[in-house]
Amino acid sequence: MGKTVHHRSDAALGRRGFMRKLGAVGLGLAAARVTLAADDERRTLSFVHTHTGERLTAVYYAAGGYSAEALQQVNVLLRDFRDNTVFPIDPKVLDRLFLLQSECGGSEPFQVISGYRSSTTNAALRAKSTGVAEHSLHMEGRAIDVRLAGVATAELARLALLQSSGGVGFYRVSDFVHVDTGRVRSWGDPIDS
Ligand SMILES: [Zn+2]
Numbered sequence: 145m146g147k148t149v150h151h152r153s154d155a156a157l158g159r160r161g162f163m164r165k166l167g168a169v170g171l172g173l174a175a176a177r178v179t180l181a182a183d184d185e186r187r188t189l190s191f192v193h194t195h196t197g198e199r200l201t202a203v204y205y206a207a208g209g210y211s212a213e214a215l216q217q218v219n220v221l222l223r224d225f226r227d228n229t230v231f232p233i234d235p236k237v238l239d240r241l242f243l244l245q246s247e248c249g250g251s252e253p254f255q256v257i258s259g260y261r262s263s264t265t266n267a268a269l270r271a272k273s274t275g276v277a278e279h280s281l282h283m284e285g286r287a288i289d290v291r292l293a294g295v296a297t298a299e300l301a302r303l304a305l306l307q308s309s310g311g312v313g314f315y316r317v318s319d320f321v322h323v324d325t326g327r328v329r330s331w332g333d334p335i336d337s
Pocket of ligand 1: 258288289
């Protein structure tokens, strides 16, 4: 009897061990698939700057990482066009735009109203209009003001809010959306009016 119990126990253990092994193999395959997807992924963004007229299409993420070369091209396009200061733009800002573009579909470039702003420019803008923050995230390369041809700006703002991954400001009259990588918050005109 004791022997039988012993054998059963062995068999049960063996089966459990086998299942564990299967599970591990399954997980390994899943992980491999995820890695492949990440390695394959390319994130492309197109811009046209409304003030300078400059255009850029950049594959800013490929082969599992951000492209330093493409990011530099983006930094130049998104420079402070008033005093030509180039500043590194937070790639997470680009990711927010990339997600918006993916959700909206189409291949129209983002129309850039404002990217990086030097402290001098920010102070000058603040002096002549309300609604410019004293410590704007534009001064840290962590904010951008855009619109997208073919997509209502209110819709763009709504989608940006759904991302829940930073700030969103909606400016109906000026017709642009501000997105940044600061804390999740929103301001500006009501989206549903
Ligand atoms: Zn802004």
